Amino acid sequence: MLTSLARCGSCRKTLLDIFLSSAGIPARTVARARATATPLRAPPPHPRFFSISCRRDNTSGAIEGNDSAHNGRLSYDGPVSNVESGGEQAVSTRPWYLQVGTPQLDPNPLLKRQQLPELPPDPPPLLEWMLEHISTDLGLDDLTLYDLRQLDPPPALGANLIMIIGTARSEKHLHVSADRFCRWLKTSHKLSPYADGLLGRGELKLKLRRKARRARLLSKVGSSEKVNADDGIRTGWICVNVGNVPDGRKSMVYKDLHEDYVGFGEEIDGAKVVIQMLTQEKREELDLEDLWGKSVRRHERKEARMSATEESNDAPHQVGNQSTASKPALSDIQFAAASRQGLSLGSYAQARSYHTDVTVAATSPGDFDYQRADGITETAEEAEEHEGPQTLNAEQDPQIISSNQDRLAHLQQQAHHLMALPQIQAKKMLREDNSPFWESFDKIYPLFPALQEAEIKLDVLAYRQTLCPDTGKDAAVQAFHEIASSFIDIPVRMYTTILRTLMQAPVLPADVFEAASLIEQSCARGHDMGNEWIRAAMQQAILQLPDAPFAPRFRPDAFERFRVVMKRMMGPASVATELEMLQTCAQVGKWREFWDIWRSFPRAMRPRPKELYVAMFHHVAARHHQAEAIRCVREHVPEMTLEEPSVTWDAEIALAVKACLLVAEPEIARMAAQEDAFGEWVSLWRQCNRTMTQAGAKI
DSSP, X not given: XXXXXXXXXXXXXXXXXXXXXXXXXXXXXXXXXXXXXXXXXXXXXXXXXXXXXXXEETTTEEOOOOOOOBTTBOOOOSOOOOBOTTOOOOOXXXXXXXXXXXXXXXXXXXXXXTXXXXXXXXXXXXXXXXXXXXXXXXXXXXXXXXXETTOSSOXXXXXXXXXXXXXXXXXXXXXXXXXXXXXXXXXXXXXOOEEETOOOHHHHHHHHHHHHHHHHHHHHTTOXXXXXXXXXXXXXXXXXXXXXXXXXXXXXXXXXXXXXXXXXSOOOSSEEEEEEEEEHHHHHHHOHHHHHHHHHHHHHHXXXXXXXXXXXXXXXXXXXXXXXXXXXXXXXXXXXXXXXXXXXTHHHHHTTOOOSOOOOOOSSGXXXXXXXXXXXXXXXXXXXXXXXXXXXXXXXXTTOOOOHHHHHHHHHHHHHHHHHSOHHHHHHHHHSTTSHHHHHHHHHSOSSOOHHHHHHHHHHHHHHHHHOGXXXXXXXXXXXXXXXXXXXXXXXXXXHXXXXXXXXXXXXXXXXXXXXXXXXXXXXXXXXXXXXXXXXXHHHHHHTOOOOTTSOOOOTTHHHHHHHXXXXXXXXXXXXXXXXXXXXXXXXXXXXXXXXXXXXXXXXXXXXXXXXXXXXXHHHHHHTOHHHHXXXXXXXXXXXXXXXXXOOOOHHXXXXXXXHHHHHOTTHHHHHHSTTOOSHHXXXXXXXXXXXXXXXXXX
């Protein structure tokens, strides 16, 4: 009987249950565990495994019970689940369509909105309390935290910044939460927060009272207040600047790099916490998460590139087979690794890896020739006049130039030779970007140049713009911006060079705007750019704008407005500057501006010297306008005696007045030769001749 029962699996389970019951384990407990256990199978989209712990035996492992018998017969309700000590997974023979999974409860949306964000690494001790107070006591939802302490350059709110963004339920809830939060910081933590956009309790009541009174007055006259009018109450956004709190980090990351910091403000070791409280509509409109999220992700990618570059720098690199060669510089390895991996140069700018050494390898020995075709070769006598070697040392590898002195000497040599060439030949060499000169120059020019090397390249590009105005000024401007982005302390001479290049004809409005931006940058660097040359250059640029109808132009009174601003900032211009402006106005035909400059002297109670009168008469005579020459002679010749001090007649004045008289009356010389002739022009002509005779000048 027992043998026949042992042949059936269900009977064997029943016998085991009886055995467990005799051992002191209730069969009811085992049956309950068996009845509620779920198999270890689940639908593929969301695999969730639920199991109930079963009773383990020290020898045979886990044994599950069977369902009770039905109608006096042994019914099979499921397989025997034996989990051995080896860790084998239980296997179920129940079909998948009979398996009942545990019901999954939908997450509560309110709990999701009230979930606190994770703390950043090394958080300030006060940050966790702030988050709990903002969420629990104030009731702000959808809290988002951004750790901006590592951003370089730092945000406008300050360095070591931690920003929290929360949503208020209404406008009233927004102001009440911000007010209570500021009071909590003042009373509990002795801080001095500043809430930008917060209306105080008394101020809010006053604004609401005034708004209600205004609405009553409008209703009496049959009007209503505009719905979209800005009443100063519905701000929708309050920025609470908590200030500096103790940071969780022991030391600042860049503290050692800022020991010699010079600038505005002061360095603070703590962290700055800012709470952005917004309504739901305002938060969706501003989308601060997208703004700061992009900044954080961009910084993380930059840090990843820098760490990958540092790992690649550990591998040894060798360039060529040199018997007495030294190990390459660390900067060479970094730049080579960056070029192989396609990294941007901006990552090195943030890592403060600025070097002047770079490995320049040619494809073949014949490619590295600095003095090939088109007039670059110099004679021995010319080479002795220049500084630096004319050719590479025979003992030096022609493939590599890693010495700063050698590279600088070769750049100076090519620049000096270029300036000494005839302009026609130099123009031919500089016009094309792929000319032999530029190929040779670019091979020597380093990736991260020093100050002297950058000055040489900028001088060459400025000389190219002077010889070839049609090539454009973009190359010189781009080179200057690359130099400025490499954190080189740019001297005033380089600013003057690029400004002279921008002010050369033809001058476009974009050139003037670029020049104004460069002047602002130079002033920010501490250079004194408020000199006469800058004033003259900017005025010349405004005067030389093209008059084509399709070309963008300034407003008609731009020149006068600029002169007024410069006069208030720097005072009246010098006589030399005004002489240059008169010449420029006469050349470009800006006669209204010409006479405005001329009349600016008496308006400023300044006397006009003799040089100004001589230049004015010559420019008017060169115009060949008879009516203008007549008016000029009649008005300004008598004014010379009214100046304080008065302008005395001499040979220069007489020659300039005679030039105007020849335009006013072309037959004046023949008329004055007649003894019986008289008139204002004849008398003035004879006076000029007498003055020149007394001065010993040729009539």
